[in-house]
Amino acid sequence: MSWTDSIQALPEQYQKHIPEEYQKYIPHLWLLGAGVIGAYLLRGLFSYLKILREVRGLPVKHGFFPAYEQGLRARVPHIPYILPIKDFYSRPEWDRFEKPRSDLLAYTVATQHRAIYWVANPYTAQHVFTKTSLFEKPTFHPRYVAAAKFGGNIISASDGDDHRRHKSVVRGCFGEEIFRSAWDEMDKTFELFLDEDKLREGGIMEDVGATTIKLTYVVIGKVGFGHEIPWDSQRSKKGEKMGFVESYEVVDRTMLYQFTLPLWIMKILPTKELRRMGDGRTAFVGYCYDMVRSKRAELNALREAGEKSKAPVDLLGAMVHAQLVAEEEARLKHGHEFTPNVGLTENEVIGNMFIFLLAGHETTGHTFAFTLAQLALHPEWQEEVYKEIKEVCGDEKPSYRDVHKLPLCLAVGLEAMRLTDIVRQLFKVAKEDSMLPYTTWNEAGEVTKREHLVKKGSLIYIDTPASQLNPFYWKDANEFNPRRHLGADDARASLNNAEVPFVAFSMGPRQCIGRRFAEVEIICFIASILSRYTIHPVPTHAGETKESMRERMIGSAVEDVTMTPGKFQVRLEKRH
Numbered sequence: 001m002s003w004t005d006s007i008q009a010l011p012e013q014y015q016k017h018i019p020e021e022y023q024k025y026i027p028h029l030w031l032l033g034a035g036v037i038g039a040y041l042l043r044g045l046f047s048y049l050k051i052l053r054e055v056r057g058l059p060v061k062h063g064f065f066p067a068y069e070q071g072l073r074a075r076v077p078h079i080p081y082i083l084p085i086k087d088f089y090s091r092p093e094w095d096r097f098e099k100p101r102s103d104l105l106a107y108t109v110a111t112q113h114r115a116i117y118w119v120a121n122p123y124t125a126q127h128v129f130t131k132t133s134l135f136e137k138p139t140f141h142p143r144y145v146a147a148a149k150f151g152g153n154i155i156s157a158s159d160g161d162d163h164r165r166h167k168s169v170v171r172g173c174f175g176e177e178i179f180r181s182a183w184d185e186m187d188k189t190f191e192l193f194l195d196e197d198k199l200r201e202g203g204i205m206e207d208v209g210a211t212t213i214k215l216t217y218v219v220i221g222k223v224g225f226g227h228e229i230p231w232d233s234q235r236s237k238k239g240e241k242m243g244f245v246e247s248y249e250v251v252d253r254t255m256l257y258q259f260t261l262p263l264w265i266m267k268i269l270p271t272k273e274l275r276r277m278g279d280g281r282t283a284f285v286g287y288c289y290d291m292v293r294s295k296r297a298e299l300n301a302l303r304e305a306g307e308k309s310k311a312p313v314d315l316l317g318a319m320v321h322a323q324l325v326a327e328e329e330a331r332l333k334h335g336h337e338f339t340p341n342v343g344l345t346e347n348e349v350i351g352n353m354f355i356f357l358l359a360g361h362e363t364t365g366h367t368f369a370f371t372l373a374q375l376a377l378h379p380e381w382q383e384e385v386y387k388e389i390k391e392v393c394g395d396e397k398p399s400y401r402d403v404h405k406l407p408l409c410l411a412v413g414l415e416a417m418r419l420t421d422i423v424r425q426l427f428k429v430a431k432e433d434s435m436l437p438y439t440t441w442n443e444a445g446e447v448t449k450r451e452h453l454v455k456k457g458s459l460i461y462i463d464t465p466a467s468q469l470n471p472f473y474w475k476d477a478n479e480f481n482p483r484r485h486l487g488a489d490d491a492r493a494s495l496n497n498a499e500v501p502f503v504a505f506s507m508g509p510r511q512c513i514g515r516r517f518a519e520v521e522i523i524c525f526i527a528s529i530l531s532r533y534t535i536h537p538v539p540t541h542a543g544e545t546k547e548s549m550r551e552r553m554i555g556s557a558v559e560d561v562t563m564t565p566g567k568f569q570v571r572l573e574k575r576h
């Protein structure tokens with residue numbers, strides 16, 4: 001029997017469903033299918049060989065699937081060559097670069113037809129972030145596609161016109177009034193926390209990560225959406241429509257599902273939890289639309305009455321306000337009422353509010369937790385910060401007017417973030433062929449500066465945690481030393497004054513637009529807590545070593561959407 005006969009013989013049970021006159025084509029279909037698969041494999045092979053040539057000269061690791069995705073790599077098992085998690089991810093993060101003695105690594109991933117580079121050099125990172133003619137944001141990446149689910153937004157916007165359009169409105173949100181509001185709300189929420197958790201006179205802060213995330217969540221609820229969020233969660237009765245606070249809480253708690261599952265899946269699958277997620281999303285989006293429309297009507301009414309509106313003190317109001325300003329400017333420029341394509345659509349305003357909720361509190365809440373852990377382990381820095389607060393505020397309670405005078409309060413937060421980076425993976429794609437600088441070193445630690453030719457289309461992953469632990473750039477990289485963020489004049493921590501480029505907020509035109517907002521929250525929180533309390537670790541047994549406590553408090557953190565602290569306690573002792 002020839003091989004075509006045998007192919008024809010194989011799917012016999014299916015053949016009877018196919019009209020007889022077409023049965024003779026079956027072998028051709030098989031051949032066509034085999035040809036398509038063969039062509040795909042051949043293309044894969046050629047592209048793989050091309051990539052191997054491109055990455056020659058660098059330490060290279062191979063894998064079949066992209067086993068480096070944050071949120072995935074800490075959860076799935078290591079399967080050599082198929083899902084080689086351990087080749088792609090290490091803790092401490094610098095280890096992966098230390099062993100091959102290079103702060104630039106290359107990966108080939110069979111399912112991705114492009115070279116992939118990992119950067120752990122802060123200057124290379126700065127180069128990639130700021131050379132916008134050479135590198136751009138890969139908005140095709142699933143992370144950004146998912147983030148656009150609730151409406152186009154600044155984080156998912158492509159570099160250039162689209163990003164500029166979003167930024168022109170979103171930038172308008174982050175003015176002095178909003179920063180003051182962030183301070184005042186953080187201050188109020190800190191007092192609420194002391195009362196609710198009965199810690200006014202000191203005591204054990206039970207689950208530090210869960211508490212600090214609540215603090216920033218309450219603050220973004222008020223400063224983002226203008227709503228008072230209670231300390232404890234709310235639940236509507238069966239059959240009742242969710243109120244804003246409950247829907248906000250449901251969406252926030254299930255953010256990963258909200259960005260990955262379509263609404264109809266949540267509605268049809270018969271699990272209570274998924275249906276609750278879907279109901280939460282529907283209610284939350286509805287409230288956002290109502291809020292945007294009523295804010296717009298309110299501000300428009302003021303404009304028509306010829307009254308000047310006050311700068312809003314919540315982000316949603318500020319965004320609607322900034323949108324109206326963009327439309328007004330276009331009107332003045334073009335001289336007519338109709339202003340199409342100016343600023344953001346209503347859908348995009350909602351999309352950006354989701355981003356504020358996503359980016360605006362988990363990041364800062366986790367930073368607070370790691371900062372408390374570092375301070376508990378370094379009482380000497382608590383005293384330094386206390387001295388700064390006393391010199392600036394005396395016996396007065398720290399307030400927003402002191403925000404520029406408390407650099408060390410901010411620097412402890414930045415240093416905790418350097419040692420435990422929060423966002424962790426930042427991506428770029430090469431727009432052109434260009435040279436990427438990097439460093440190698442020999443056994444004796446002698447450094448050689450090199451360059452590697454990166455071809456157009458390659459993916460560049462900035463490994464922010466490893467960049468911030470690179471010992472060839474950061475002096476005593478594993479030491480907790482907040483002063484390294486203050487610059488030579490020991491003055492400002494916030495103006496990229498660190499001893500080498502600090503990449504936790506990214507850099508260049510796509511750097512974190514909420515950075516100052518986060519910084520104000522950090523300064524307020526640290527000044528509030530350290531002006532009144534000293535912070536202490538809670539050992540599990542007498543004589544527990546500092547190393548063991550560090551491991552429990554910081555080393556137990558796991559990667560999720562952001563770096564998430566494990567459960568640990570600290571003890572607050574009231575100062576007298």
Ligand code: HEM
Nearest residue numbers: 154155359360363364367423504505506510512513514518
């Ligand atoms: C410690 C706190 C924070 C950290 C570590 C942080 C970090 C980052 C990083 C690394 C990026 C770049 C992301 C990328 O390129 O994919 C980013 C972007 C962004 N962040 Fe933050 N962030 C923080 C707080 C905030 C806050 C409080 C807000 C808003 C209230 C915010 C809003 C944003 C927005 C809107 C972007 C997109 C900027 C753009 O693409 O132009 N972030 N953030």
